Amino acid sequence: MKAPISWLKDFVEINETPKKLAEIFTLLGAEVENIDGDTLSLEITPNRSDWLSICGLARELAAYWGKKVVKPEISKLKYSNKSQILDIVFSDKKLFPAYAAVVLENIEIKPSPEYIQERLKKVGIKIHNNIIDTTNYVMMALGLPLHAFDLDDIIGQKMILRESKTGEKLKTLDDQQREPPAGSLVIEDDKRLIDLMGIKGGANSGVKPSTKRVLLQATVDDPKRIRAASKAIGLVSEASYRFERGVDQEMIRPSLEMAVGIILNSCAGKVIEAFDIINCPTPKRVIKIDYERVINLLGTQIDKIKSQVILGRLGFGVDGSKIEVPSWRLHDIFFEEDLIEEIARHYGYNRLKRKIIDKKRAVYYDDTVEKFLVNAGFTQALTYSFLSKKEVADGAISLIKPLSPETAFLRTSLVPGLIKTAARNAWSKEIKIFETGNIFTPEERKYIALASTGELPNNLPNQKITPDQRLAKLNKLRRSLNITQIPYSQFLKNVSIITASYKHKKISYRPISQFPPAARDIAFIVSTASVNDKMTQAIKDADERLVIVELFDEFTSEKFGRNKKSLCYHLVFDDRTRTLNNGEVARIMDKINKMLQNNFGAKIR
Amino acid sequence: MIKKGNLHPITQFMDRAIAIFAQLGFEVVDNMPELEQEYYNFDFLRVPADHPSRDIQDTFWTTDGHVLRTHTTAFQGRYLKNHKPPLRVIVPGRCFRNEATDQSHEAQFYQLDGLAMDKNITMADLMGTVEHFFKKILGKASEIRFVPHHYPFVEPGMDAHISWKSKNRWLEVLGSGMVHPEILQAVNLDPKVWQGFAFGMGLDRLAMLYYGIDDIRLFYQNDFRFLKQF
Numbered sequence: 001m002k003a004p005i006s007w008l009k010d011f012v013e014i015n016e017t018p019k020k021l022a023e024i025f026t027l028l029g030a031e032v033e034n035i036d037g038d039t040l041s042l043e044i045t046p047n048r049s050d051w052l053s054i055c056g057l058a059r060e061l062a063a064y065w066g067k068k069v070v071k072p073e074i075s076k077l078k079y080s081n082k083s084q085i086l087d088i089v090f091s092d093k094k095l096f097p098a099y100a101a102v103v104l105e106n107i108e109i110k111p112s113p114e115y116i117q118e119r120l121k122k123v124g125i126k127i128h129n130n131i132i133d134t135t136n137y138v139m140m141a142l143g144l145p146l147h148a149f150d151l152d153d154i155i156g157q158k159m160i161l162r163e164s165k166t167g168e169k170l171k172t173l174d175d176q177q178r179e180p181p182a183g184s185l186v187i188e189d190d191k192r193l194i195d196l197m198g199i200k201g202g203a204n205s206g207v208k209p210s211t212k213r214v215l216l217q218a219t220v221d222d223p224k225r226i227r228a229a230s231k232a233i234g235l236v237s238e239a240s241y242r243f244e245r246g247v248d249q250e251m252i253r254p255s256l257e258m259a260v261g262i263i264l265n266s267c268a269g270k271v272i273e274a275f276d277i278i279n280c281p282t283p284k285r286v287i288k289i290d291y292e293r294v295i296n297l298l299g300t301q302i303d304k305i306k307s308q309v310i311l312g313r314l315g316f317g318v319d320g321s322k323i324e325v326p327s328w329r330l331h332d333i334f335f336e337e338d339l340i341e342e343i344a345r346h347y348g349y350n351r352l353k354r355k356i357i358d359k360k361r362a363v364y365y366d367d368t369v370e371k372f373l374v375n376a377g378f379t380q381a382l383t384y385s386f387l388s389k390k391e392v393a394d395g396a397i398s399l400i401k402p403l404s405p406e407t408a409f410l411r412t413s414l415v416p417g418l419i420k421t422a423a424r425n426a427w428s429k430e431i432k433i434f435e436t437g438n439i440f441t442p443e444e445r446k447y448i449a450l451a452s453t454g455e456l457p458n459n460l461p462n463q464k465i466t467p468d469q470r471l472a473k474l475n476k477l478r479r480s481l482n483i484t485q486i487p488y489s490q491f492l493k494n495v496s497i498i499t500a501s502y503k504h505k506k507i508s509y510r511p512i513s514q515f516p517p518a519a520r521d522i523a524f525i526v527s528t529a530s531v532n533d534k535m536t537q538a539i540k541d542a543d544e545r546l547v548i549v550e551l552f553d554e555f556t557s558e559k560f561g562r563n564k565k566s567l568c569y570h571l572v573f574d575d576r577t578r579t580l581n582n583g584e585v586a587r588i589m590d591k592i593n594k595m596l597q598n599n600f601g602a603k604i605r
Numbered sequence: 606m607i608k609k610g611n612l613h614p615i616t617q618f619m620d621r622a623i624a625i626f627a628q629l630g631f632e633v634v635d636n637m638p639e640l641e642q643e644y645y646n647f648d649f650l651r652v653p654a655d656h657p658s659r660d661i662q663d664t665f666w667t668t669d670g671h672v673l674r675t676h677t678t679a680f681q682g683r684y685l686k687n688h689k690p691p692l693r694v695i696v697p698g699r700c701f702r703n704e705a706t707d708q709s710h711e712a713q714f715y716q717l718d719g720l721a722m723d724k725n726i727t728m729a730d731l732m733g734t735v736e737h738f739f740k741k742i743l744g745k746a747s748e749i750r751f752v753p754h755h756y757p758f759v760e761p762g763m764d765a766h767i768s769w770k771s772k773n774r775w776l777e778v779l780g781s782g783m784v785h786p787e788i789l790q791a792v793n794l795d796p797k798v799w800q801g802f803a804f805g806m807g808l809d810r811l812a813m814l815y816y817g818i819d820d821i822r823l824f825y826q827n828d829f830r831f832l833k834q835f
Contacts (some may be wrong), residue, residue: 029753045755046657224655241808297783297800298761299729321731337786337796341753341761344728349751349763354733357721360630360693365623370612379610381827385639385673385699397640399673400666401703403712410640410667421827428829432610437699444638504617505835509816512823512830547830552608574830 001030002123003057005038007141011058011070021061028060039122049245050328053143059328063313064346071140074257075264077102077274084273086154086215088391091162093279095185098220099161100252100276102260103151105213106266107131116262119173125238130266131207131214136238138259144218144251144330145239146259147195151213156190160195168193172200172235184229185221198226198243199235214269216259218252219253223331246331249282285325286317287336294340299354302343310346311339321341369491370436371502378434378450383417385438390474391416397442410440414449415483416471422451427519429570430454430552431481436488449485459494460484512547516583517574522592524602528556528563535600539569542592545580548572566605614835615715615824618812619697622717625741629734631695631719637680639673639699646672649682651757651787658757663703665712673701677718678758678805685792688721690799697808698823715808720784722794722801728761728783731802735765735779742816743767750775759803760785769814776814779806 005018014021021041021115022032030051034041034140042051050056055069062069082088082124085103090096111117112133120127125136135146147429151157164184170193171177177553179197187195194205200220207214226243230236256274263269291304316339318323325333332338344352370380386399386407393412411417414435422431434450456462465472465481486494526535540549553568560566573588580588596602623633643654644649652658665673677698684694704710721730736749748768756762759782766775781804786796807823817835818824823831 005736026752027750029755031752031754046660047755227655227657293797296725297727299727335760335786337760337783344761345753349732349753352732353729354736356733356737357629357693357726357730363627363630363632364629365633366618367616370616374610374612377608377610379829379832380613380616381832382613382615382825383827384825385701397667397669397671400668402665402705403705407712410673424827425829433827438638438639444640446636502612504612504621507816507834509818509834511819512828517830548833550608550833572830 001042001044001052003040003042003054004119004122004365005040007054007119007122008058008061008073008366010141011055012062012065013067013070014061024061024064025304025351027348028064030060046245047332049242049331050248051243052242053139053568054141056143056328059315063310066313072254072258073261074254075261077253077260077271078259079253080275081277082271083275084185085151085157087156087158088277089158089160090279091160095163095222095225096161096280097222097280098218098249098252098276100136100256100274102216102256102274103213103272104216104260104263104269105211105272107214107263107269109207109209109211110267112137113262113266129207129209130263131211134259134262134266135216137262138255139238139242142251142255142258143242144247144255145198145242146216146255147201147219147239148207149194149201149205149215149217150207150211151215152211153190154189154194155217157462158190159194160188160315162186162188164193170194171203172196173203173206174200175203176235178233178235180229181232183225184232185225194227197221198234199230199240200237215262216256216263218256218558220247220249220252248328248330250327252276254258274458282327283330285330285333287323287325287339289321289323289336291321294343295335298344298352299355300347301346306347307343310343314342314346316342334504369488370434373450374502378432378452380483381385381418381421381433381435382437383414383421383435385411387411387416391471393441395442397440410442412439412441414439414447414485414549415451415465416475418449418451418483419465419471419475419477419481422479422481423475426478427516427572429519429521446488448488448491449483451481451483453479453481456482457482460486460491510547511576513574513576513578515575515577515579517547517572518580518582520571520573520585520589521568522571522589523566523568523605524593524596525560525564525605526596526600526602527564528565530565530600532567535567535596536569538595538599539571541572541591542595543588545573545575545588547574564599607700611832611835613824613832614812614816614818617835618815619715619808622738622742622808622811623695623697626695627731627739627748629693631693631721634680634684634694634750635698636698637674637677637683637696637698639701640667640671641674641679643670643672646674646676646679646684649788649791650678653783656757665701665703674698674701676805678762680718681720681788681803682791684720684787690794691724692802693719693723695720698715706818706822708822709737711809711825712773713825714821716805716812717764718803718805719809720801720803722784724799726730726800726802728802731781731783731804732733732763734802735781735804739767739778740767742811752777756780756782758785758788759783765804767814778811778814779804781805 031043139145164186166182185197194202229242315326388406392409397410436448550570754764762782765779770777784801789796
């Protein structure tokens with residue numbers, strides 16, 4: 001919802017900067033995502049249909065500051081309870097709680113006044129002409145969608161408000177043929193459908209350059225029916241968006257009056273009649289509030305008077321503990337808790353007390369299986385739960401609207417994911433990986449799988465995946481892997497787990513490249529007194545492009561001499577922008593060799 | 606000698622997050638299904654089929670009428686069927702959203718949900734506990750603010766924002782609120798006797814903030830150059 005501050009000022013006095021105003025709205029629950037000049041863009045949650053209008057937002061500010069809402073200058077109209085010109089029939093009065101309209105004659109279609117065009121542009125609404133723009137302007141200002149018909153196109157001056165039947169069609173104002181589902185709310189004149197109520201009017205009866213007589217209509221439409229129709233035909237309009245969330249029935253007269261005032265200022269038209277038919281009066285809702293409960297739920301002392309002042313400023317009727325809900329909040333205030341949220345919101349969430357929940361005995365929790373495997377040299381992968389049809393077993397569960405054919409089925413095994421991981425890291429000298437996760441066979445069960453270029457524990461069912469096999473070929477796996485997969489619960493039983501210590505590391509992630517890295521091994525002989533960790537760190541520090549430095553072997557031998565050991569490292573070089581060529585890698589290796597020789601007296605093997 | 610492998614950064618971060626709540630006596634419930642019934646993912650949580658709230662979550666439906674859970678909050682109906690307050694639980698799990706993937710959106714991700722119910726649990730407990738969590742996991746200097754927000758299953762409802770200094774703005778990191786009276790009533794609990802708070806957070810997003818990772822997809826690509834940094 002876009003709200004120009006200059007337009008908000010029509011309804012409430014504002015003395016704050018746009019930035020400060022944005023903060024106020026956000027802290028009240030209407031998050032401001034963007035400020036563009038004097039226009040705020042707010043995120044309005046589905047429960048606050050009353051914030052889908054400038055006056056609704058202004059009303060919130062007025063309540064917050066304890067100021068009065070400025071009621072716009074509106075020309076009063078005289079209403080009768082039926083039309084003298086039109087024959088209006090309701091198939092079922094319960095479906096149409098309220099129908100009101102004004103008939104205007106002697107209309108001249110022309111561009112809207114400047115200020116109307118400017119404001120509509122700011123809130124992202126297309127400009128048309130003085131009549132159509134007025135309906136949109138009033139909708140944005142007060143929240144109630146209006147529709148204007150060319151009265152001379154309403155055949156027989158008859159209007160039947162009813163549910164649509166299957167197969168009925170209507171070309172809407174945007175020139176599209178629509179076939180709403182049965183049960184949608186429509187208006188039919190003596191011959192044909194002229195309005196898809198609450199969503200879009202018919203092209204056959206809309207306002208056009210030659211229009212002389214206008215029927216300006218205001219209705220309250222059932223949210224569920226509007227939503228169902230809107231979804232079925234795939235059309236969301238500013239009007240349907242508001243009706244889906246519920247509109248304020250008490251805005252019918254002010255909306256028509258504001259519209260008439262604007263129209264008569266723009267051309268020398270005349271009001272012939274105004275009528276409103278109320279089939280279901282605006283419901284009255286009173287909720288009982290327990291002021292002690294406000295304190296007990298929030299955990300903060302807020303006295304009764306303060307609560308009452310807040311509710312009063314928000315337009316609630318306060319009579320002791322009986323709170324009457326204003327007409328514009330009937331769609332979201334139902335429970336005492338809803339009232340408590342209002343009090344807390346305006347009191348200020350960040351002024352409320354905070355305390356840590358009372359301590360209870362600490363719970364012990366550990367993922368021993370995962371840590372056991374990591375200490376045994378395995379690296380944990382987390383792969384996609386989705387796979388292609390070729391990678392799952394028969395009877396696999398499929399998605400109705402997958403993101404792609406590769407992700408259309410739920411995995412029936414962890415193995416394909418590990419194969420993909422192995423293939424992705426083809427440059428790595430060895431692969432030792434595992435994953436624990438849920439598979440769907442089609443029952444959902446937690447499994448664990450290991451994959452290694454080396455040996456796997458022999459008390460687990462082993463399987464060899466070779467590059468010529470289907471799954472390997474599909475995922476471009478070019479070397480063999482030993483694989484095992486069993487239910488997680490079984491793993492716990494079959495493998496003796498020594499609770500291993502594990503220290504979480506806080507690191508600052510170093511971005512990796514999407515290009516293949518270069519991998520080299522280095523082996524050197526050094527005194528047994530040299531500390532491995534120091535050498536590992538020294539190698540890491542030798543060049544920024546070294547992303548992996550892994551000590552994978554250490555041993556002593558007669559051949560090396562006394563008090564000497566041999567260390568072997570996997571090194572992986574990764575440049576952000578490209579794959580390093582052999583010459584560049586050779587130069588870095590040279591640098592490392594020299595560093596090891598000079599700092600640690602190492603002999604490169 | 607055996608060289609150690611690496612625990613996935615999501616697992617590491619999840620462990621740290623869980624530990625903070627476990628210290629406060631929250632029990633870990635990690636066996637809730639990823640493939641859920643519409644009832645638990647939506648209807649029980651007051652998100653009926655014909656309501657605009659359903660639009661906010663892009664959902665994966667299976668051909669047999671189930672849904673890949675869009676939030677770990679789906680656990681509430683199942684858990685409360687068999688457990689009565691006082692209780693406090695922490696629920697980690699993989700969730701799914703049907704939206705195009707990019708630097709900050711993935712089709713699968715991890716969430717951590719929490720629920721605490723007792724006779725005297727208040728919104729002060731919710732806000733204090735959430736603040737305690739963020740200060741522990743992101744550092745004492747983290748600033749947190751609460752902003753009213755709407756979730757059908759809590760009332761009052763709110764989001765927690767942390768101050769993202771480098772970008773000079775606030776970042777939404779958690780949704781929460783007091784358990785809605787209709788949900789309490791649905792499991793035969795009297796809202797005048799029992800109160801509770803609930804929260805849910807996206808773990809991938811927080812981990813990205815913590816480690817300085819700029820692309821959520823890295824978590825599921827499993828490139829060793831990424832995994833072996835942790």
